[in-house]
Amino acid sequence: MEKAQVKISDAEWEVMRVVWTLGETTSPEIILILQEKMGWKPPTIKTLIGRLVKKEVLSTENFGKKYIYRPLVSEEDTVKSATESLFAHICAKKIGSTITDLIDEAELTHDDIAMIMKELEAKKATAVDNIACNCVPGQCECANHN
Ligand SMILES: [Zn+2]
Known part of the structure; x- marks a missing residue:
């Protein structure tokens, strides 16, 4: 699980969340979940899966007529890389106020707040x-x- 600098679209991210949750899966399984949640058509979902394989974010293994997909990057690394790329768009002087805005907008538990205060x-x-x-x-x- 290396490849920290993978860029995936919002739609591709939805597919990855299914694969991260299931660990390994098939396209009918992904389609079943996302058709319901997103209202996407099967060909759209298959296109997204194909792109993720091309980007080497998903591995694919052929078992007869079935293809098994597994994640090649972790959810944690992908989230980290998205946060880094957000901060790369901001002046270094504005990162503190951006983090404050993020905290302001987030719904947090008492435990979350204790964790953030400890980090600070x-x-x-x-x-x-x-x-x-x-x-x-x-x-x-x-x-x-x-
Ligand atoms: Zn500046």
């Missing part, structure tokens, strides 16, 4: 006074405000 407490040890802007001039307002 530990983070104080490596906190810096200033973060340098990492943007191309003209792509953010840092050059004007410093």
Whole structure:
């Protein structure tokens, strides 16, 4: 389970969630679940599966007439890579306020909040006074405000 930098679409992500949950599966199984949930037609779902195989996110093994699909990347790595690519679109100076927005919008349990507070407490040890802007001039307002 390497390949941290896989980019998958929102629709492909729905297929992967089924495969991650089942561990290994067949296209009729994926179609049964997603037809119901998403209202997609079988050919659409088969196209998505084909793309994921091409991207080497899914492995495929042939047993007679049946194809067995298994994930080649973990859900955790894929989520991490999506978060990293979100942060890559933001000025380094704005990451703190973006994380605050994410927390503001999220529904959290008391345990979640305790976990986040513990992480923040530990983070104080490596906190810096200033973060340098990492943007191309003209792509953010840092050059004007410093
Ligand atoms: Zn910037």
